[in-house]
Amino acid sequence: MESDQLKSNLAPIVKVENFHLHYYTRRGVYKALNGVNLEIRKGEVLGIAGESGCGKSTLGRAIMGLIPRNAAVVDGRILINGRDYLKPLKDYYKNTKKFKPSKNADVLKKVNNEMSKIRGQEISMVFQEPMTTLNPLLQVGYQIAEVLLYHSPGLLASRRLSRSRAKKEDTKALVKILNENGPNEKFREYLKEKNIMGLEDQILAIWRRKDLHDLKKEQMIEKLCCEPINSFAKNYLETIEKENKLPNFSKIPIFGRIVKRELIKEGYKKASEFLGLLGIPNSDKMVYMYPHELSGGQRQRIVIATAMINSPQLVILDEPTSALDVTIQAQILELIKELKESINSSYMFISHDLSVLAEVSDRIAIMYAGQVVEVGNKDAIFDQPKHPYTQMLMEAIPTIEAHELKGIKGEVPDMRNPPKGCMFRDRCPYAMPICAEKRPDLIKVGEDHYVSCFLYEGGKS
């Protein structure tokens, strides 16, 4: 029903329909998400706002399938490119009399296995706390390379093979083409003709650098050739290039390690190029560093690079700036804006800070107590907030102009026993008798603007 209402010109990548997620704990069942309806469209930045504990992070993680073992998918679905990966979890919940985390964990394992194919590839995520998001024991280059290793081994193999296939005259010719016409069709044709497509991004990464003199760049590009390769590893790499699939390394004695090492090494190279593109200085050294050698801002950049390196269709940013200093926050926001320009992904930007969302989002969804209470274009939300909660949130934003700051009275309802009707009833100045009886649906109140409140039921707005 709601899906009809949320119809739009842009096709959604992720569609959340009436999604319910409950945490089972000894203190009771926390009803974290209670019927979330939302869609994320191609190429947009969707901001998600709400107080802490309203379920916005839970929603982000649920889309990724990163669900703890004690979380039950009670109802609804999340479609990623039309596929509902969490269905087995819901089926388990529906068919069981007593919810058991260990059984849920079994199902979760299968879900994880399925989703690991799209994670990092179609959807990826940036966590809030850069200090704990990276594995302290692995070099950051490895942690970025891993994404490539498991999703695009073909790319890595092709990059490596191209460097061994290319001859000195090839790279010289390519430099000439670039100097004459830039990276155009002719450039690509030449690469294709010589079967060295893997060189494209390597050459362009050097070509686009702004910190080097042209001559130096030409030298570097010309060096991308004639790299000898172990003939046994070459065979394997060629299969990997063709099939874009990793072989079972444990079945290949000794050479499995060599091949894997080649791929990872190539991943480091690609990671360093990508970090360079993101404007991170010394990226070639940085990939060999460990997380503890980097500052919070640098780590968050690494995390963002890891999430973006495969150009996923959707990136979920879970409060990516909240744990950082204000100046670093601004830099990270700038980076995200640049990425939005250069890589054609969609973004789901979760934040409790409306001013941050105002800066980056196209649309904004307001969440309250595990539900989306209002969703619409950024301007509509800021200029004509409809839901009483949204209105109160807007009044609570500090601005430079003098205006009376108002807090929101009362507390979020106890999510173990959420009220029957509208969740916001107790804090709402406009509460009506009907609000205690049932929950309002999302209804259209303007162009692509939906709100769930009885005030707007029956066409009045």
Place this chain on the structure above:
Amino acid sequence: MLLFIPTLLGLTVIVFVLIHIGGTNKLLAMYLSPRLTGAARQQIIAELDQKFHFNDPIYIQYFYWLAQIFQGNWGITNTPIFSGPVTQAIELFFPNTLMLTIFAAILIWLISIPLGVHTAVNRDKPSDNVIRVGSLTFYAMPWYLIGIILIIIFAVWLKILPINGTVNPSLVADLSWYHNGISYPTHILLIDALIHGNLVVAGNAFLHLIMPSVTLALGVMAALVRLMRGTMLETLDQDFVNFARAKGVPEKVVINLHAKNNALLPVITNFGYLVAGLLGGVVVIEDVFSYPGIGMWLTDAMINNDMGGIMGGTLLFGIILVVTSLALDLIYAKIDPRIRY
């Protein structure tokens, strides 16, 4: 990391204090053969006074004593299984103990880490419950009881493993490289037999090693599995593990690369305690299986109130433990890039 030097010195202080609580006579007991009498005895005492300066203040005596220890003069031991210089006893018994602990350590490492990971990953499943109950039971069992149960099962009922010693005496009765229960050149019977190409004796020695090392392993494994399970569960909840999942890394790699190595760190820090437990276990187990190592020598010394054996053994066990902790620190630094010496 250089902290091991003060620890080693502190260890010698403890041993020195323990020796001196009983007064000079106790020290004499450690360096004086009880068989000596009369003038010869007086002469040796005078010689010892030259070395240890019994009339100087106690803290001065400590340094003279320490100098003797450094020179390898650890006193004499006088027990039914060995009588002679302490260092010689160590030379004879230590290789056997080393063999036993290495065997056990290999078993422990190969089995308990994977088990700990398995139980954490399959939390609350039947296999987890079985392993948990099993490891808890072994954890709650005194070492000697584990050994005795193994003896009753494998030696008394099934009669497939020998009860005690290192070898069947009839096999080594007239070997040229075996005298008085001591094999040459390494003093480890299994290795010596292999050196001399005597596979029958080697096989028999191996059979004799099985039960003591399995007993030793079981006791420590129980603790290690529990420890590993706990740290693994904690690690599996960490952000970076979820982030690895969010990158699309296969679950197997998430567990074996990302989670396991991080979960191992606190295990390695706690490994010192386990090694201490292991060495304590050696004492009991060698006694149960009459396995001629440092532990058996130490218990023998205890029962016979032999000062040299007790203090020499204490010092040796202390040194072993300090050196192992040092090695563990180095391993830790190798795994964790955050630590650099």
Place this chain on the structure above:
Amino acid sequence: MSKSNAKPDRFRELKLSLQVFFSNKSAVAGLIIFLFYFFDALILQFFPQILPFKHPYQLTPNYANPIPQPPSFKHPFGTTYPGVDLLNAIIKSIRLDFWLSLEIVIPGAIIGLVVGIIATYFGGWIDEVLMRVTDIVFSIPYLVLAIAIGYVLGRTLQSMMIALILVWWPLYARYARSVTLETKELTFIEAARAAGTSNLKIMFKHILPNSLPPVFVQISLDLGTIMLTISALAFIGFLPAANLPELGYLTSLGYNYIQTAPWAMIIPGLFIVLFALAVNLMGDGFRDVIDPRRRSEL
């Protein structure tokens, strides 16, 4: 929160704690077994006349028939060398082992706690020195150190107790240190310090109570470890010609009859295992109660 709210809150927390503990069936089983041992020890210590023992604090050998007898109607657990009825002996031994474990763990914990708290609270060189001392004590395997101390003090029950206390306190010092390090950073401690509360008062009024629950858990776990250590020492002959009702000593009595009378070792051994198991299960249950994360997990 207002003060009137605090009380029902505490009550609710207590109720939840009990709920968490009692929902853990193995912990409850551990508690029940522990209580059996406890009452056994209590009765024999304070009301030995209730039980029909002539010598409640000694083993009663029967040299007329010293060879171990299998379990029978007269001797439900059989007998061990020299003709000691195992049921009687075990009932008597539990008293000794139980009190001995307590007498070792409690002083060890108190010394360790005080040292640990002093070390963390003052930090600096005091901390460094105290931790170095614990390091040194730790550098000798505790069983070996106990043997060495036992040699110096004479191998008696008292010296075993003293030896084990000396061996055990560093463990608690370390443990208390790690707990207090966490507590020290808590905001209310900062607040107390800012309000000018004296060091001593902060230490014993604020930090100590917060360190107690985890230490309490550790004590319950250690009761088992101590019992195992005592029995191991007794088994290898720490107590010469003891004739003492002690479980480890009791097992060692049957050692020479292992081929013909396995029960003589296994049955008393079982009672050691049962105790160690019980306190471990119980301790795990307590740990669930005080660990906020496990507390809320299902």
